[in-house]
Amino acid sequence: MALRQILLVPDPRLRKTVEPVDGVTDDIRRLGDDMLETMYDAPGIGLAAPQIGVMKRVFVMDCATGEDEEPNPMVILNPEITWASEETETSEEGCLSIPDIFEDVTRPERIRLRWLGLDGEVHEQEFGDRWAVCAQHEIDHLNGKLFVDYLGPVKRRMIMSKMKKVKKERARA
Ligand code: K1U
Ligand code: ZN
Secondary structure: OOOOOOOOOOOHHHHOEOEOOOOOOHHHHHHHHHHHHHHHHOOOOEEEHHHHOOOEOEEEEOOOOOOOOOOOOEEEEEEEEEEEOOOEEEEEEEEOOEEEEEEEEEEEOOEEEEEEOOOOOEEEEEEOHHHHHHHHHHHHHHEOOOHHHHOOHHHHHHHHHHHHHHHHHHHHO
């Protein structure tokens, strides 16, 4: 397993719609392992492949809270939302590509997700709570969308200009 570098905004790769995977191969299994290691190390509760520069429809997530839930790492290939609730919920989101910024985003409260698993089987399951929020955030990444796109233009521009400075500082360090 290897830690991968997480891209920061602005980066054109974070604005692309990425391609489905053809199937489960050793490379895809390795990618899933690397993404989980990178996500836990960050630390985060999700990570999408384009965030490490891999332009494939793959994301990982583990929204189990350390206190009362066992770790539940999930590797999700070619996800599709097959149903979303009319009820919405607003919750605070962060992004490993936009570090140290947390803002409220409103999304459907529950979703039904269909995906290809590393076992080669198609799975379908309903998600709520943090799992639903995280899956929607990660699928947005696969379509080149970021959580700041849900904010007003003034807030979004402030965040993007702060991120340009952060990237410059990190490049100098
Ligand atoms: O996709 C990403 O950028 C990862 C992101 C996922 C996410 C967080 C919150 C709401 C929706 C999606 C993160 O994991 S940011 C870090 C974070 O939320 C966190 C880190 C440590 C412990 C708990 C949460
Ligand atoms: Zn993100």
